[in-house]
Amino acid sequence: MIDSKGHALVTLVAPPPIPRAAGSLPFLGHAIQLVRDNLGFIAALRTTYGPLVEITLQPGTRTLVVQDPGLIRTMLTDLGPSLDKGRFFEKMGQLLGDSVVTAAGQVHVRKRRQLQPAFARERIARYVDTMRAETETAVEGWTVGQRLDVREAMVGLSLDMLAKTVFSGSLDDTTFRRLRADLSVVMNGVGARVMLPDWVERLPLPVNRRFTAARDAVRATIDGAVTDLQASGHDTGDMLSLLLRTTDEETGRPLSGHEISSEILTLAVAGTETTASVLSWVLYELARDPRIEARVLAELDEVLGDRPVTFDDLGRLPCLGRVIEETLRLHHTGWLVTRRTVTETRLGPWTVPAGTELAYCQHALHRDPVLFPDPLVFDPDRWLEGSGPRPTQAFLPFGAGKHKCIGDRFALTELVTAIATIVRRVRFELSPGQTVRPVAAATVRPRTLLMTVRPRAAAPPAAG
Numbered sequence: 001m002i003d004s005k006g007h008a009l010v011t012l013v014a015p016p017p018i019p020r021a022a023g024s025l026p027f028l029g030h031a032i033q034l035v036r037d038n039l040g041f042i043a044a045l046r047t048t049y050g051p052l053v054e055i056t057l058q059p060g061t062r063t064l065v066v067q068d069p070g071l072i073r074t075m076l077t078d079l080g081p082s083l084d085k086g087r088f089f090e091k092m093g094q095l096l097g098d099s100v101v102t103a104a105g106q107v108h109v110r111k112r113r114q115l116q117p118a119f120a121r122e123r124i125a126r127y128v129d130t131m132r133a134e135t136e137t138a139v140e141g142w143t144v145g146q147r148l149d150v151r152e153a154m155v156g157l158s159l160d161m162l163a164k165t166v167f168s169g170s171l172d173d174t175t176f177r178r179l180r181a182d183l184s185v186v187m188n189g190v191g192a193r194v195m196l197p198d199w200v201e202r203l204p205l206p207v208n209r210r211f212t213a214a215r216d217a218v219r220a221t222i223d224g225a226v227t228d229l230q231a232s233g234h235d236t237g238d239m240l241s242l243l244l245r246t247t248d249e250e251t252g253r254p255l256s257g258h259e260i261s262s263e264i265l266t267l268a269v270a271g272t273e274t275t276a277s278v279l280s281w282v283l284y285e286l287a288r289d290p291r292i293e294a295r296v297l298a299e300l301d302e303v304l305g306d307r308p309v310t311f312d313d314l315g316r317l318p319c320l321g322r323v324i325e326e327t328l329r330l331h332h333t334g335w336l337v338t339r340r341t342v343t344e345t346r347l348g349p350w351t352v353p354a355g356t357e358l359a360y361c362q363h364a365l366h367r368d369p370v371l372f373p374d375p376l377v378f379d380p381d382r383w384l385e386g387s388g389p390r391p392t393q394a395f396l397p398f399g400a401g402k403h404k405c406i407g408d409r410f411a412l413t414e415l416v417t418a419i420a421t422i423v424r425r426v427r428f429e430l431s432p433g434q435t436v437r438p439v440a441a442a443t444v445r446p447r448t449l450l451m452t453v454r455p456r457a458a459a460p461p462a463a464g
Contacts, residue, residue: 015349018064020054021045029056038440039335042361046368052350057087058198063338063357069371069394071348072360075339080401081105082345086338086357092269095193095215096186097262100406101270112406114246114255115263118239119406124413125311127165131414132308134160135421142426142453150283150428150449154276159183161414162272166239166264171225179221185214186265187273190442215265222261240264269442271407274333275414277445281331282323282419284436285378287428287451292380296320300420309420314413317420322380324415328397330378333443334362337399362396363444427454 024030033041034057042065045053051068066072075083084090085104093102100111117123138157142148159180163171171179189211193201201208229244243260247253255263286293299319300309339358344351352358367375371394372382398405405411428451439447 016050018052018054018350019049021049024056027059029059031057039363039438039444042335043364043367046364051348057357061087061357062353062355063087063359064352066347066358066360067365068348069365072365072396073393073400074347075358075360076396076399076401076403079339079345079347080403082342083358084340084342085403086340086359088336088338088359090340091193092190092266095190096266096269097219097258099263099266101266108403110249111263112402113249115243115406117246118242119410121409123242124410127410128309128311128314128413128417130164131161131417132421134164135418136308136425139422139425144426144453144455146453147450148428148453150451151276151280151446154279154283155184155187155272156180157418158272158276158279158414159268161275161418162268164238166268167225171221175221175224179218182214182217182221183268183272185210186218187269187442189214190269218265218268219261222264223257226257226260267407271411273443273445275411277333277443278324278327278331278411278415279418280446280449282327282415283422283428283451284430284446284449285323285327285330286423287430289378292323292378293423293427296323296419296423300424304420304424309417311413313420314416317416319380320416320419322383324412324419325383325397326378326380329366329372329395330376331438331444332362332366332397333445335364335440335444336361363438363440365394365396368394423456425456427456428452429454 021030023033025032030041045055045065046067049067051066051071053065053067055063055065057063066075083104085102085108089102089104093099096102098107100108100115103111135157138153138160142153163176163179163183167176167179189207193211201211225240226244229240240260243255243263246255248255286296296319299317303313303316336359341352341354341356341358343354345354345356346352347358366372369375398408398411430451436446436449438444
């Protein structure tokens with residue numbers, strides 16, 4: 001536009017209104033759709049609405065699902081320091097205790113610095129032998145011809161790997177088995193409690209009583225291990241010993257038993273479930289495509305020969321690395337990650353009021369056909385150099401910004417070590433026409449993954 005003096009005028013265009021997803025009900029919001037088919041509901045938002053869409057997870061609370069990759073990056077990086085972590089992590093904190101996973105602001109920064117040594121490269125290098133030994137023990141427990149529930153086996157393996165790196169010299173076998181059983185109950189219960197209205201968990205239901213009893217039992221076990229290790233004064237070389245030597249940078253005091261318990265409990269729930277799901281999906285995809293499996297085996301044979309995998313090998317297995325990367329794309333375990341605005345916040349052209357929940361879905365983002373050609377095709381070669389443009393802005397396997405997963409290197413080490421050990425000992429066979437569907441609980445995982453254990457023709461010897 002031009003004013004009366006011939007000067008150009010800038011016309012400010014208001015952003016379009018943020019649409020609200022259809023189907024919300026009084027007192028329940030979109031809970032019915034989320035309980036019935038949460039992945040389908042969230043995926044449909046991407047095809048039906050624009051960069052932002054409003055849903056209701058809790059009555060009286062506004063939740064905006066952020067769907068544009070640029071806005072997601074802005075939320076996680078540029079706005080990261082000014083946002084709270086939102087309902088998902090807040091609820092985890094209520095259920096499991098305050099930890100680096102659930103904290104926000106300066107508390108998160110302080111806790112992250114306290115725990116960073118536990119995930120340093122040299123510390124993880126010491127864990128590889130334990131991870132491999134636990135994987136070998138798991139494989140030895142499988143019977144050729146057995147119809148194995150692979151996801152349950154991977155949950156058990158992930159729990160064993162995590163617990164042995166955390167409590168390697170701190171728990172007897174009986175206590176360790178009890179801890180595994182209790183952690184399984186807690187893992188299975190967290191997802192529903194995060195998504196459902198708060199009043200549901202207060203109902204006097206058996207499932208609620210089991211969850212509370214298991215969570216309290218896990219805390220009691222960890223507290224007991226902390227007390228015993230403090231009394232002994234020994235350094236067992238595990239993560240628990242390291243946390244006992246950690247001090248609060250503000251007070252100079254060591255972490256309390258309750259603080260250590262909260263960190264370990266949250267890391268166990270957040271890390272074990274995700275690792276188990278990714279391991280399951282990798283084994284499923286290798287069973288579906290023998291050509292990809294053959295390439296992985298050839299690489300392992302060339303790099304390792306007849307010896308077991310070590311920490312130094314992890315960066316020398318690019319084919320296996322691409323298989324894991326593609327699994328983290330196609331089968332990402334995160335389906336609704338939240339943040340919350342503390343003050344009025346600018347997100348793209350929109351101004352978002354304080355107290356608004358922001359959420360994004362990595363699973364749906366990584367399957368967007370606009371961002372990833374043939375998104376439902378498992379293609380590790382899409383990550384090869386020169387294979388085409390990589391939508392790196394839209395690929396968020398471990399999040400981004402200051403809240404990026406603190407255990408990303410630990411998780412990748414677990415994944416490479418376990419897969420490199422399993423596939424050289426056995427192969428898995430799917431039934432003809434068998435297709436496995438994803439389901440979202442605490443993470444996106446296979447609904448049911450039954451595969452038959454078959455021998456590998458020339459299995460390398462176990463370590464030690």
